[in-house]
Amino acid sequence: MTELDSGQVVRARLDFSYDGTAFSGWAAQPGLRTVQETLEAALRQVVRMADGRGLDEQHARVTVAGRTDAGVHARGQVAHVDIPLDAWRRLPGRADRSETDALRARLTGVLPADVVVREVSLAAPGFDARFSATERRYAYRLCDDRRLRDPLSRYHVVWHDKPLDVDALNAASASLIGLRDFAPFCKAREGATTIRDLKEFSWARPTDGPDAGLVVATVRADAFCHSMVRGLVGAVLAVGEGRRDLEWLAHIAAGTER
Numbered sequence: 001m002t003e004l005d006s007g008q009v010v011r012a013r014l015d016f017s018y019d020g021t022a023f024s025g026w027a028a029q030p031g032l033r034t035v036q037e038t039l040e041a042a043l044r045q046v047v048r049m050a051d052g053r054g055l056d057e058q059h060a061r062v063t064v065a066g067r068t069d070a071g072v073h074a075r076g077q078v079a080h081v082d083i084p085l086d087a088w089r090r091l092p093g094r095a096d097r098s099e100t101d102a103l104r105a106r107l108t109g110v111l112p113a114d115v116v117v118r119e120v121s122l123a124a125p126g127f128d129a130r131f132s133a134t135e136r137r138y139a140y141r142l143c144d145d146r147r148l149r150d151p152l153s154r155y156h157v158v159w160h161d162k163p164l165d166v167d168a169l170n171a172a173s174a175s176l177i178g179l180r181d182f183a184p185f186c187k188a189r190e191g192a193t194t195i196r197d198l199k200e201f202s203w204a205r206p207t208d209g210p211d212a213g214l215v216v217a218t219v220r221a222d223a224f225c226h227s228m229v230r231g232l233v234g235a236v237l238a239v240g241e242g243r244r245d246l247e248w249l250a251h252i253a254a255g256t257e258r
Helices: 035-046 085-090 099-110 166-174 228-240 246-253
Strands: 009-018 062-064 074-084 115-122 136-143 178-181 195-204 215-221
Touching (some): 035 062, 035 115, 136 228, 215 228, 228 246
Antiparallel strands (some): 009 115, 062 074, 136 215
């Protein structure tokens, strides 16, 4: 690590996962349980300054690679937090371990079971969890066969009542790939752009493994707008179940409003 003076901060990278079932999404919201609020509260609790005070809200603020909506889970989420140098050096306490190992262990001790910080590392020079990310990837799982409905996975798999044609889903999805305005598939945010580069939108029905028999969408983009993945999936499902055709989808995609 580069030598730092007492006025500087250390940028730590957090690699973590969470089950979004009981969260109202990533972003902190008054009166609601969110992943951001939960993680920042844990940081304020375990990182201490020389006078014993925990981090204030500014220094515990976490920047994430991509904000997720309510009920969305994450296996490979990335964030960073800037910790004052004095507090960083105090993390190991009397234990013979690195600051990064100490922070991971301390967070593990206070976080709820639905958030797991798998690794803490020193961020590379210039690293920013949001702006250094080159793409984000989502998987969307549906079960269109009543015989395969599993109550143990009900928070991770959508139960769909009508049979789906994977070829039709792929034809519909392929028509949306590329750099374009995805306003028809997003919830608008004032001042935020809805232009995105959709790199992959494909469907498959695996024949083995934990997803056997399910219909699984893979969606990759440089970034996503609010509710964009759900909007895209919902639109192409209408084609995949035979209610709509590609002409209808093209008309929707050419619009300017959700």
